[in-house]
Amino acid sequence: MNSIKFIRTIAAASLIGLFTSCSDYLDVSKELSQNLDKEEVFSTAKYLKQWYGEIYRTCPLYSETGLGVNSNESGLGKGFTNPWAILSGELVCAHPNVLKHGQNSFTPSSTEFNKWATCYQQIRQAMVFLQMAPESLGDASNQDGYISVEEMRRMKADITYLLAYNYFQLFELYGPTPIIPDVADPEDENIDYARASVDEMVNHIDGLLESIINGEYKNDLPETIKQGDGADYDHDASIYDLNNILRPTKAAALALRARLWVYAASPLFNGGYKEALSLVDTEGKRLFPDYDATKWQTAKTRLEDLLKFAESHGMGLYYSKNGDPHTSIYELFQYYNDEILWANGNNDYNDGVTAKMEARTIPGDIPSGMGNVGFYQEMIDLFFTDKGVDISEDQEYNESGFTDWENPCTTISGKITEKHVDKHIFNMYTNREPRFYADVTYEGKSWHIQRNSYPDWGAYFSKGGAAYKDNTMHARGGYLLYKFNNRSLLKEGSYPTDWGRPWIYFRLADFYLYYAEVCNEINPNDGNIIKYLDMVRKRAGIPGYQELKDTGVKNIIGDQEAQREAIYRERNIEMMGEGNYYFDMHRWMRAGWSKDESGNWIKDNEDKVLLRTGMDIDQSAVETFNAQKNTAIKFKENIGEGSYYNRVVKDKFPWKKAMLLYPVPYNEMQKSKLAVQNPLWE
Structure with missing residues (x-):
C-alpha cells in the first residue's frame, strides 16, 4: 500500500481527540471548565475520550530539531521537541534562534526546555482517569456514545502505560522527582511533594509497567500492532493496525521497562555521579544510591524478556527485499515494519517538503529547501569506513585529494539500478560505511532525484555554492542531516510532496545494543556481546x-573497556538523530567530553569550553554549482588553510558539570518547601 499521507491521516483520525487539546472542555489545572465537572465528563463518552486523548500529548516530537524547537506549537512546551540534539552537539541548526541554545547558557531560572509541570499535569490527568472511568459507558445500540468493558479496560491499560512513560521522561531528564500518591485538589495551596529517591522512582515506574505486563491489565493490551500475515518488506500497511499506531502494546511496555532498568544501572543513576551521592532531601533522605551491580543483572533480565517476546512474535531487524544495506537503512524509516516496538504516526517530516524538518534538511537550491539542520565534524568522524573500522585505523582513509564517487542514494529517470556519479568528491567522504551515506549530505553529494536539465544537482555549501542562502539557511558545519528524508519527494512537477512515515520511539536495534551493553558490564566474555553488536553491524553493511x-x-573480544567503547560508538551511529544521543551521553556521564584545539580528547566532565568544528564554509570548494547559470564553477584544487576542506572551530560552548542533570525549574523550587535542586546548580 502506498504510504503517502496514510500514517499521518490515520494518526489524526484515530482515537477521538488524540492530538486535539481538550481545553475547550477541561481545564486541567482548575478541574472545572465551561460548567463541566468530573462526574459529567466521565459519564459522557465524547468527553471521556477527549480526556483520555489529552494524555498522549506528552509523547515527544523528537523529529523536530529545527526552528520548531524554539516555538511552542505543541502547546505543551519546548522540551517535547528535540532541543536535546542541539544542546548535546549531536546536531546543529544554523538558524540563530536555535543555534543560541547550543551555548548552554541556561540557569534554573532561564531553562526553556522543561518537562516538569506538563508531565505532572498529564500524570494527574491519568490518575483522575483511572479513578473516575467506569467499567463501561453507554448503550451498545448507540455506538457514538458507547464504550464497552473491553475497550474501557484497554483504555485504562493505555493510561497506566502513559503514566509510567511520563514519570520516565521526568527521570531521564531530572533524575528522581516526586511521586504523586493520590489525586489532590489543584486549588489546595498546601500541596507539596518531596522528591523520591532513584530507587523509589525506578520501582514505582516498574510497578506500573508490571501491572500491564503481568498484573491487573495483563490481558488488556494487544501483543503488537500486527494484525495480519505478510512480509514487512512488501510495505503492506494492512498487516499492521496503524489506526492505533500510538496506543501502547505489550511490546512497548516491555521495551519501556527494559530501557528504565538500563538507565537505572548506568553510571549517572548508579553511583557514578559523585556530587549526586551527597544530595539529600529536607528530611535527610539520600536521593542517589551507591553503586549496585545487581541493577545490571535486572536490566539484563528485562531485556531478555523483551528479546524473547520479540523473537516469539517474528520481530527482528528490518531488511529490504533485496538485502542491500543502503536500501534497508533507508526503508527502515519510511514504512512501519517488524523492527518497530513503539512509534508515533505524527512527526515533523510528515508535513512534506514544503515545511518543517524535510525542508530544513534539504539543500537550499532544491525547491522548498531551507537546509540548516546538520552536523559538526565530530559526528562525521564517528562513522566507520567501509572496512568497519575507525578512520584512524584504516590505512586507505585520507583527507587529501578528490575522487569521482557513486552516490548510492540516487536514481536516474526512476531506474533504481543506475546511480549518479558525483564529481570531485573529497576523499574524506569516499569508502565510508552505508549509514554515512544514508545519514549525511556532504559537499558535492548529488540529490537523490536527478534531472537531465540539472545534471549535478545537489549539495554545494561552500562559498559561492547554490545551497548557501543566508545566515539562517546554510549548513553551518558543512553537512546536512539526510536521514529520514523520503527520496520520492520534490516540490516540482508531478512529484509527490508528502509522505506518511512513523516516528520511531523504540526499535529492536536500540535494544540489541542495550543488551550488548549490559552483558559487557556483567561479564565481558559473554558471547552475546559480540553477537548482538554484530547483528546491528551486519544490517549496516560492515x-x-x-x-x-x-x-x-582488529580484536576487541573479551576486553571490557574496548567492547564498551565499541558499543557506545555503535549506539551513537546507529541511533543518530533519533532522540537518544543526549540521554545516552548523560547516563554514561560522557556529556561534556570534548576535543581541544589540537584535536585531542578531554575526557572528563569538569567545567570547560566545548569545541565544535566543521568545514570552512566561508571558503571555496574545488567545485561548486551556480544555480542561476546552471553550470559548475571550478576553483583551484587546494586543501587546508584557505580552502573549504579545512577543519575549523565553528562554535565554542560552555559546559558545566551540573548539566549532567537538567535543573529543577526555578519556579517549581519557589513553590515548594520540600524540593531540593539537582547537584551543582545554585
Missing part, C-alpha cells in the same frame, strides 16, 4: 567484530 578478529584486522 564487518562485525568477530570477522575483524578472524581476519586479523
Whole structure:
C-alpha cells in the first residue's frame, strides 16, 4: 500500500481527540471548565475520550530539531521537541534562534526546555482517569456514545502505560522527582511533594509497567500492532493496525521497562555521579544510591524478556527485499515494519517538503529547501569506513585529494539500478560505511532525484555554492542531516510532496545494543556481546567484530573497556538523530567530553569550553554549482588553510558539570518547601 499521507491521516483520525487539546472542555489545572465537572465528563463518552486523548500529548516530537524547537506549537512546551540534539552537539541548526541554545547558557531560572509541570499535569490527568472511568459507558445500540468493558479496560491499560512513560521522561531528564500518591485538589495551596529517591522512582515506574505486563491489565493490551500475515518488506500497511499506531502494546511496555532498568544501572543513576551521592532531601533522605551491580543483572533480565517476546512474535531487524544495506537503512524509516516496538504516526517530516524538518534538511537550491539542520565534524568522524573500522585505523582513509564517487542514494529517470556519479568528491567522504551515506549530505553529494536539465544537482555549501542562502539557511558545519528524508519527494512537477512515515520511539536495534551493553558490564566474555553488536553491524553493511578478529584486522573480544567503547560508538551511529544521543551521553556521564584545539580528547566532565568544528564554509570548494547559470564553477584544487576542506572551530560552548542533570525549574523550587535542586546548580 502506498504510504503517502496514510500514517499521518490515520494518526489524526484515530482515537477521538488524540492530538486535539481538550481545553475547550477541561481545564486541567482548575478541574472545572465551561460548567463541566468530573462526574459529567466521565459519564459522557465524547468527553471521556477527549480526556483520555489529552494524555498522549506528552509523547515527544523528537523529529523536530529545527526552528520548531524554539516555538511552542505543541502547546505543551519546548522540551517535547528535540532541543536535546542541539544542546548535546549531536546536531546543529544554523538558524540563530536555535543555534543560541547550543551555548548552554541556561540557569534554573532561564531553562526553556522543561518537562516538569506538563508531565505532572498529564500524570494527574491519568490518575483522575483511572479513578473516575467506569467499567463501561453507554448503550451498545448507540455506538457514538458507547464504550464497552473491553475497550474501557484497554483504555485504562493505555493510561497506566502513559503514566509510567511520563514519570520516565521526568527521570531521564531530572533524575528522581516526586511521586504523586493520590489525586489532590489543584486549588489546595498546601500541596507539596518531596522528591523520591532513584530507587523509589525506578520501582514505582516498574510497578506500573508490571501491572500491564503481568498484573491487573495483563490481558488488556494487544501483543503488537500486527494484525495480519505478510512480509514487512512488501510495505503492506494492512498487516499492521496503524489506526492505533500510538496506543501502547505489550511490546512497548516491555521495551519501556527494559530501557528504565538500563538507565537505572548506568553510571549517572548508579553511583557514578559523585556530587549526586551527597544530595539529600529536607528530611535527610539520600536521593542517589551507591553503586549496585545487581541493577545490571535486572536490566539484563528485562531485556531478555523483551528479546524473547520479540523473537516469539517474528520481530527482528528490518531488511529490504533485496538485502542491500543502503536500501534497508533507508526503508527502515519510511514504512512501519517488524523492527518497530513503539512509534508515533505524527512527526515533523510528515508535513512534506514544503515545511518543517524535510525542508530544513534539504539543500537550499532544491525547491522548498531551507537546509540548516546538520552536523559538526565530530559526528562525521564517528562513522566507520567501509572496512568497519575507525578512520584512524584504516590505512586507505585520507583527507587529501578528490575522487569521482557513486552516490548510492540516487536514481536516474526512476531506474533504481543506475546511480549518479558525483564529481570531485573529497576523499574524506569516499569508502565510508552505508549509514554515512544514508545519514549525511556532504559537499558535492548529488540529490537523490536527478534531472537531465540539472545534471549535478545537489549539495554545494561552500562559498559561492547554490545551497548557501543566508545566515539562517546554510549548513553551518558543512553537512546536512539526510536521514529520514523520503527520496520520492520534490516540490516540482508531478512529484509527490508528502509522505506518511512513523516516528520511531523504540526499535529492536536500540535494544540489541542495550543488551550488548549490559552483558559487557556483567561479564565481558559473554558471547552475546559480540553477537548482538554484530547483528546491528551486519544490517549496516560492515564487518562485525568477530570477522575483524578472524581476519586479523582488529580484536576487541573479551576486553571490557574496548567492547564498551565499541558499543557506545555503535549506539551513537546507529541511533543518530533519533532522540537518544543526549540521554545516552548523560547516563554514561560522557556529556561534556570534548576535543581541544589540537584535536585531542578531554575526557572528563569538569567545567570547560566545548569545541565544535566543521568545514570552512566561508571558503571555496574545488567545485561548486551556480544555480542561476546552471553550470559548475571550478576553483583551484587546494586543501587546508584557505580552502573549504579545512577543519575549523565553528562554535565554542560552555559546559558545566551540573548539566549532567537538567535543573529543577526555578519556579517549581519557589513553590515548594520540600524540593531540593539537582547537584551543582545554585
